[in-house]
Amino acid sequence: MNRSDASQTGGRGGRIYAVLRQAVVDQALPPGTKLPEDALGAEFGVSRTIVRAALQRLAADGLVEMKTKRTATVARPSLEEARAVFEVRRCLEREVVRLVAARWSEALRDTLAAHIAAEDDAARRQDGPATIRLAAEFHVRLAAMAGNPLLERYVGEVVSRCSLILAVFGRPHRSECAIGEHRSVLEALARGDADAAVAAMEDHVSLVEQRGVGGESEGEADLGVILSRYLGRRGGDA
Template sequence: MSSNSDRVEAATLALRRAIIEQALKAGTKLPEDEIGRHFSMSRTLVRAVLAKLQTQGLVDTYHKRTATVARPSLEEARDVFAVRRSLEREAMRSVMKRWSPEIEKALKNHVKEEEAAHAKGDARLSTRLAGEFHLKLATLSGNALLERYLFELVSRCSLILAMYSRPHSSECAISEHSALIAALKAQDAAAAERLMDEHLVSVETRALITEEAETAPDLGSILSRYSSAR
């Protein structure tokens, strides 16, 4: 039997993926009883899941009877991207200092996953993997505090893009990620920082307001799909 911490982690991952892949839209209600029934966990454990997602900037529970998927404003979006650019530069510098064949392999393997998702035409998976490339960079930086802050910022940015961005080709992100890896391997700090800045600016400029009406999602069916994902 899995421990409570394992169950909380699994439920957190399932909900996070559903949010990042845009299956659960901004503002969607996340009732504790329905989540609890689906994952066979108590309200106490459900609240632990929602608290973890809140620290990642994905869920809003403040002064609300029912938690909802967070809905960042465009003003907050600009602030998030500004801070993220600064921290991503530091992550790049740290990864470059620690560069090794193992780091290169880890990053290239991730890009291969992105390419496979693009080849299958899986836009939602491509979107999530694009963000996770940056989480992998943060982890490989060797700086736990930097990793923690970037995890929240990258997650928040993914939610912002889910809300505001226009359609784009994932090929752009894949080629940009490959160029970043090449600059890191060459130990070209100036090129790596320039490429990262250009990459994040291109991501940020995709954020546009959409007024499309959304149909309320079937939370149960979404949770079934994501809780079985590995």
């Protein structure tokens, strides 16, 4: 990597990482989608070196598999891996809820209530991508309230990997189910009942896991079409 490329991996490379990561989490880029460095470089107007650095970050997150020197693919977790991820997720989210309960305040309640209201709105509008994104963000937002940056990071990573699992194995379900489960966690926290909040979160994650072990998805994504939507929506702020 030359000095010019190295100086850009944090800026342009960070933008590529953010856009691809969001597209994976939104399930817009399905597992198995090829991510060729040349094509991505053309889409973003950067060198393969910068693209490769972004892909390596995604691979470290477990979202991408680096199969050859110039081509990566969106990761396709196995059923065994999926169960292991959910096992870790249950442990992490139990601790998140306990920590949030200990730090609970009206401000935290208002923040979570506003987020759930946004989920309700997306469901009413039948905005599938927004519904998926907001469902994942609920858990990341809750983890941020725990006051432990490392825990927040791990929850963010495991929630992102769960999005891949749902894209591969997910069973159809009504979005209102997950929203109601989020609301149950909030209501228990608002009552000051930490044990009930933990139980509600455990039930929710178990139900998400159950919804995430159906049949495998099929079909190949059009990389250019998908990224054009994300680049158009985010502009230069990604």
